[in-house]
Amino acid sequence: xxxxxxxxxxxxxxxxxxxxxxxxxxxxxxxxxxxxxxxxxxxxxxxxxxxxxxxxxxxxxxxxxxxxxxxxxxxxxxxxxxxxxxxxxxxxxxxxxxxxxxxxxxxxxxxxxxxxxxxxxxxxxxxxxxxxxxxxxxxxxxxxxxxxxxxxxxxxxxxxxxxxxxxxxxxxxxxxxxxxxxxxxxxxxxxxxxxxxxxxxxxxxxxxxxxxxxxxxxxxxxxxxxxxxxxxxxxxxxxxxxxxxxxxxxxxxxxxxxxxxxxxxxxxxxxxxxxxxxxxxxxxxxxxxxxxxxxxxxxxxxxxxxxxxxxxxxxxxxxxxxxxxxxxxxxxxxxxxxxxxxxxxxxxxxxxxxxxxxxxxxxxxxxxxxxxxxxxxxxxxxxxxxxxxxxxxxxxxxxxxxxxxxxxxxxxxxx
Numbered sequence: 001x002x003x004x005x006x007x008x009x010x011x012x013x014x015x016x017x018x019x020x021x022x023x024x025x026x027x028x029x030x031x032x033x034x035x036x037x038x039x040x041x042x043x044x045x046x047x048x049x050x051x052x053x054x055x056x057x058x059x060x061x062x063x064x065x066x067x068x069x070x071x072x073x074x075x076x077x078x079x080x081x082x083x084x085x086x087x088x089x090x091x092x093x094x095x096x097x098x099x100x101x102x103x104x105x106x107x108x109x110x111x112x113x114x115x116x117x118x119x120x121x122x123x124x125x126x127x128x129x130x131x132x133x134x135x136x137x138x139x140x141x142x143x144x145x146x147x148x149x150x151x152x153x154x155x156x157x158x159x160x161x162x163x164x165x166x167x168x169x170x171x172x173x174x175x176x177x178x179x180x181x182x183x184x185x186x187x188x189x190x191x192x193x194x195x196x197x198x199x200x201x202x203x204x205x206x207x208x209x210x211x212x213x214x215x216x217x218x219x220x221x222x223x224x225x226x227x228x229x230x231x232x233x234x235x236x237x238x239x240x241x242x243x244x245x246x247x248x249x250x251x252x253x254x255x256x257x258x259x260x261x262x263x264x265x266x267x268x269x270x271x272x273x274x275x276x277x278x279x280x281x282x283x284x285x286x287x288x289x290x291x292x293x294x295x296x297x298x299x300x301x302x303x304x305x306x307x308x309x310x311x312x313x314x315x316x317x318x319x320x321x322x323x324x325x326x327x328x329x330x331x332x333x334x335x336x337x338x339x340x341x342x343x344x345x346x347x348x349x350x351x352x353x354x355x356x357x358x359x360x361x362x363x364x365x366x367x368x369x370x371x372x373x374x375x376x377x378x379x380x381x382x383x384x385x386x387x388x389x390x391x392x393x394x395x396x397x398x399x400x401x402x403x404x405x406x407x408x409x410x411x412x413x414x415x
Contacts, residue, residue: 001033001383002086006102007093008060008071010039014279015220016303017118020182021093022279027183027376036085038078038098040071047077056081058098071097074104087111089383092153093118103152112154112386114379116180117163154386157379159301162321178382181325182301183375186367188283189310199287206272208288212245213350216289216313218282218304219296221252226318229295231258233339235265241350244270246293249285251276286311290356291333291349294318295342302326310367314359316345326370332362 005025009018025035040060041048048057056078058071082105090113092102099115106113156173157180158164167173187193208214215234219225227248234246248258248271255273262271277285286292292308292315299322305315306326315333317323327333334345349356 001380002036002088003028003033003383004036004038004082004085004087004090004102004105005093006038006090006098006105008040008096008098009094010037010055011279013042014276016182016301017093019184019279020118020303023183023185023372024376024379026185027372028380030373031376031380033380036082036087038082038101040098047075049081053081058101060097071101074101079105083109089114089386091116091379091383106154112383112388113152114155114157114382114386115153116157116159117167118159155382157382160322160325165321176385178378178385180375180378180382181370182303183370183372184303184306184310184367186306186310186371189286189307189367190364191287191312194284194287194311198284202284203288206247206274206288208245208247208272209243211243213241213243213291214245214247214289215291215293215316215346216247216249216286216308217293218249218285218307219294221248221250221255221258223254224296224298225252226295226297227254227258228261229339229342230293231261231265231267231271233342234271235267236339237343237346238267238270241347242270244346244350246271247274247285247289248272249274249277249282282307283311286313289313291316291346293342293346294323296320299323306367306370309363312360312364314349314356314363316342316349326366328362328366332359332366 005021007017007021009015009021011018011022025037028035035054037055039055039057041057042060045059045061047059049055050057058075058078060071087109089111090102090106092099092113092115095117103113155176155178156167157178158167159180159182161179164177164179167177215230217227217230221227230246230248234244237244255275259268259273262268274285286308289308290313292305292313294302294305294315295318296302297318297320299320302317302322305317305323308315309326309332315323315327317327317333317335319335319337323335327335329335334348336342336345349359
């Protein structure tokens with residue numbers, strides 16, 4: 001099959017969506033499919049054609065929200081090249097800019113379009129409104145989201161039931177919704193795939209000692225990630241357990257604010273900020289902690305939790321619907337509702353090496369269920385549903401027919 005992925009974030013951008021797209025691209029290619037990318041040029045306002053013209057980067061204007069850039073909805077120079085790709089299907093990963101272009105191209109080429117909804121936009125309104133007209137702005141976001149996802153796509157993918165409920169209950173979405181949790185390349189995070197010697201050297205570089213018990217957070221340093229909660233509670237944790245360190249990886253608009261908070265609380269020796277770490281290096285840092293922690297309440301899924309689990313690191317996370325499908329209390333981690341439950345979960349794990357060992361084993365097993373291979377297979381099922389029997393290119397036709405036969409066979413046997 002010849003698949004066109006349209007996205008406004010793609011490596012070298014560092015974020016969850018970019019990581020998931022790179023992983024999906026690799027997994028689909030390993031299965032013999034041809035994948036083409038349309039994305040944004042992260043550096044300037046020029047077109048860029050890369051990887052033997054399989055990747056088109058469009059001119060983009062910075063919008064002032066992290067590293068995101070907004071493109072025009074009809075970049076003419078890219079159209080002829082996309083037509084040459086002879087795509088069977090388009091998979092969009094954004095609602096605006098590149099996403100609008102994806103919908104236009106799907107209509108012009110008369111091919112299905114699958115869309116994955118990654119971001120709970122209502123949680124990010126404050127970056128645009130700065131507190132003014134939040135109510136009306138959320139209504140506008142709701143209207144636009146329903147339009148982009150309901151009126152213009154063939155099939156819709158969401159990563160969790162939390163997002164599914166948003167569309168079905170609040171947006172009253174009438175069409176198909178496929179819950180497909182985003183996968184990760186679990187193997188690169190495995191303990192045995194990483195050098196213990198290099199991990200020890202990295203710990204030393206960060207100022208960590210052998211006796212330290214490390215809590216890890218990975219993500220954007222912004223208000224919606226609720227890093228303030230982690231720092232505030234750390235002051236109380238270290239009163240009893242001075243060897244507990246909080247390792248914070250990432251960058252963002254509130255990074256300086258969080259550093260200042262740690263300083264004002266006089267716990268800067270126990271809170272370590274690394275700044276942004278390149279995606280091809282991040283797996284090394286997951287080898288360091290005993291526990292992964294997050295109090296974020298704006299996730300659609302939380303891929304960092306799965307990355308931690310792949311490294312055999314249990315998770316203590318806010319009791320949010322986005323995390324309930326992954327974190328199973330007392331199996332691979334704990335969910336908390338308030339400060340007290342958070343601290344009690346951390347202390348419980350710190351006080352029992354056997355509990356930590358058991359949670360770590362189960363975390364690894366959980367992560368394996370979210371591998372890139374299985375994710376790609378589930379996404380392919382949605383592609384075939386979108387195609388609905390429509391023939392694909394010569395190279396993809398055999399794969400399509402084989403897969404449809406498999407689907408029918410499974411149905412006949414009730415599996």
